[in-house]
Amino acid sequence: MSIRLHRAEGISGDDGDRLSLECPYCGVFANMSPQAVPDAKFLINTRPKHVGLVYQCDACNAPVFLRFAAKEFGDDYVELYRNFVELERPKERFPFSYLPKHTEVLFREALACYSGNNFNAFASMCRRSAASAYRSLGDGGKLRAFEEVMIAQDIAGIDDDSFAPIKSVLFESGEEEDMPLLNRVQAGILLEVLKDMFYQCFVRRGKLTRALKVRRFFVQEANNDLASSA
Numbered sequence: 001m002s003i004r005l006h007r008a009e010g011i012s013g014d015d016g017d018r019l020s021l022e023c024p025y026c027g028v029f030a031n032m033s034p035q036a037v038p039d040a041k042f043l044i045n046t047r048p049k050h051v052g053l054v055y056q057c058d059a060c061n062a063p064v065f066l067r068f069a070a071k072e073f074g075d076d077y078v079e080l081y082r083n084f085v086e087l088e089r090p091k092e093r094f095p096f097s098y099l100p101k102h103t104e105v106l107f108r109e110a111l112a113c114y115s116g117n118n119f120n121a122f123a124s125m126c127r128r129s130a131a132s133a134y135r136s137l138g139d140g141g142k143l144r145a146f147e148e149v150m151i152a153q154d155i156a157g158i159d160d161d162s163f164a165p166i167k168s169v170l171f172e173s174g175e176e177e178d179m180p181l182l183n184r185v186q187a188g189i190l191l192e193v194l195k196d197m198f199y200q201c202f203v204r205r206g207k208l209t210r211a212l213k214v215r216r217f218f219v220q221e222a223n224n225d226l227a228s229s230a
């Protein structure tokens with residue numbers, strides 16, 4: 001499982017020279033084809049620990065930058081480990097316009113931390129985003145949010161032990177130094193749970209209110225038409 005850059009023939013690998021991943025631009029899980037490949041001769045001379053390649057997304061043609069660790073230098077080739085680091089991760093999406101302004105600012109930064117694999121910075125920003133949301137929900141807001149999160153835990157069937165750090169981040173109000181350290185899996189759960197809580201507390205209400213306003217407008221218009229034609 002590796003990729004080789006040859007002095008003469010260029011790039012080759014087990015699956016040809018192609019790979020698949022979620023494109024950071026169009027969000028499609030797409031095939032990627034090599035677009036810019038470093039010169040093997042230059043790498044053999046300088047023997048860097050890491051090598052950067054640019055792939056092109058087959059779906060949207062955007063350039064995707066990947067970093068590979070060098071495995072072996074031969075006389076006329078360089079072999080790379082197949083697992084790579086994505087220098088740009090897909091952005092997490094959310095209908096931010098439904099959130100209170102202050103919460104929106106904090107939650108956007110939280111998602112930027114998540115996309116950058118900074119999971120504990122993400123957790124800290126989740127606590128701030130949640131605290132800001134409770135403030136704008138007013139009296140009983142935190143309790144209501146807590147109920148939504150409990151329902152989410154139940155629907156997703158997450159056991160109490162795995163869920164404890166997520167609850168601690170969102171609902172404990174101690175010092176930030178006391179927050180649990182989260183790994184990638186726990187950060188992923190926190191992300192989905194907080195998105196769901198915001199959805200239930202803000203997006204759902206906003207969408208419903210907007211839809212009802214539109215319905216009422218059309219009923220009003222129809223009544224006006226009836227009245228004017230009578």
Ligand SMILES: [Zn+2]
Pocket residue numbers: 023024025026027028030057058059060061062
């Ligand atoms: Zn793309």
